[in-house]
Amino acid sequence: MYHVILGAGPAGVTAAETIRKHAPDAEITLIGGEGEPPYSRMAIPYLLEGKIGEDGTHLRQEDGHYETLGIAYRHGPVISVDTGARSVTCADGSTLGFDTLLIATGATPIRPPIEGLDSPGVHTCWTLEDARRITEHAQKGEPVVLVGAGFIGCIILESLAKMGVDLTVVERGDRMVPRMLDETAGNMLRHWCEGQDVRVITEAEVDAIRSGDRAALAVHLKDGQTLPAALVVIATGVRSNIGFLDGSGIETGAGVKVDPYHETNVPGIYAAGDVAEGINLSTGHNDMLAIQPVAVEHAYIAALNMCGIATEHRGSLNMNVLDTLGLISSSFGTWEGVEGGDRAVLTDEAAGRYIRLEFEGDRLIGAQTVGLTDHVGMLRGLIQTGLPLGAWKNKLIDSPTRIAEAYVAVMQQGPVSGYTGPKVALPA
DSSP states (O other): OEEEEEESSSSHHHHHHHHHHHOTTEEEEEEEEESOOBBGGGGGHHHHHSOOOGGGSSSSSSSHHHHHTTTTEOOOOOEEEEETEEEEEEEEEEEEEEEEEOOOOEEOOOOOOOTTTTTEEESSSSSSHHHHHHHEEEEEETTEEOOOSSSSHHHHHHHHHHOOOEEEOOOOOSSSSSTTOOOHHHHHHHHHHHHTEEEEOOOOOOOOEEESSSSSSSEHHHHOOOOSSEEEEEEOEEEEEOGGTTSSSBBBBBSSOOOOBOOOOSSEEEEEGGGGGBTTTTSSSSSSSOOOOHHHHHHHHHHHHTTTOOOOOOOOEEEEEETTTEEEEEEEESSTOOTOEEEEEEEEGGGGEEEEEOOOOOOEEEEEEOOOTTTTHHHHHHHHHHOOOOTHHHHHHHHHTTTTHHHHHHHOOOOOOOOOSSSOOOOO
């Protein structure tokens, strides 16, 4: 059996190793889209801060790891898939046949239509090459403009701030991380960043990036403001790498469409990670949940099925946790709530603490927190299991911080008739 995996990020590597474990005699080829060893994008902020070297971003640290496992690693990228011939074509013109194929090609930063986006000193922060270029320009005390304060933007924000630059963040939304935090939480995060000498401008859009007078670049906003910059970092979102699938017959939307086994509409071809529309546990519908734990989960399920071990995916929980200059914020599940649902909110802006719980019936379906780290795992567990809270719903509405008590009480109730979600063990 010949398995080909497109993409050498966490999803691709997890799939290759899982296949090898369950199919010791199979032939496996892992194809990366960059001229780098397989690495984790989530490690790039640590590289920028100088906490690790480039080798510290590599997903596997042992020399000869892939060779030892009999996994052939080669550079791509793949530019097309021929589902009829069961083959892929790489950018160098070479082709590889396959019995099963996993598409784990991840995502690429969105390039907004801004004049001057291709100017020297304007970069995304997505690849190791991006990190190398940013390090060249992000000198201590120099003005830097970060465009975008979403989840990825806030991760980059922390790295840039720790590099000692004079940082300004421009966000088109009315708050920071609008797809993760509500207005209260997003503005608490903003005030925290401003207290750390990071300027944050919300409800603002970049009109153009041109040569500057006070610095190499000048970032012109649509409201008339002009920001000097030695470096501009663009973090305005990502989109799935699916363009190479045009004409292949593989069904796509925002990403590659998959069934509960992570198989596409073409038998023997699977998808995982940021490129796949996997099942959202909270809604039961297919959705894009572009976070590393979900990518790994997708890959494990897909790999088992590629080996003939039928394994259905029940869905991944939408979850995000940010550490922004020491302030922890998180959101889980349907954090924005549902029509007709109940809500509990506790706010202490002076202390930088906030918790919001969302209920549907007597089940906890979503939550977000700022400045609260205790029992976050239990909070996630209550949402992920979907177990009925019973009397504990009203207790949490009255006192939202009683998460640990609610978790222990609900888990001790034992199995619930009709419940098919994952089991969660009691804490040790």
